[in-house]
Amino acid sequence: MTYFLATFVVFVLVIAAMSVGYIFQKKAVSGSCGGLGSIGIDKECDCPDPCDNRKNKMAKEKARREMLEKNRII
Structure with missing residues (x-):
């Protein structure tokens, strides 16, 4: 139980910092690489025509x- 409490306190301190x-x-807050927009893809699927489900x-x-x-x- 001591290890759990110590770990919990450390996590709380890191999150607070x-x-x-x-x-x-x-x-x-932003990602490190900029996502798909940074490589010129405007949507998740770069298909010219959406599938039937979509x-x-x-x-x-x-x-x-x-x-x-x-x-x-x-």
Whole structure:
């Protein structure tokens, strides 16, 4: 139990130190490599045409948005 408490205290201190550093620097948290945008890929799948599964999801989302817009107007 002593090892657990010591480890827990160390983790809490490290997280607190990182938090204080983040608060004083006031910088946004960012990845080290910039993600896919840094290599010119705008989306996860760089296909010119989405697959059928994605098309179905997009159609459902569009229909849901249209329904919500229609209900807001009335």
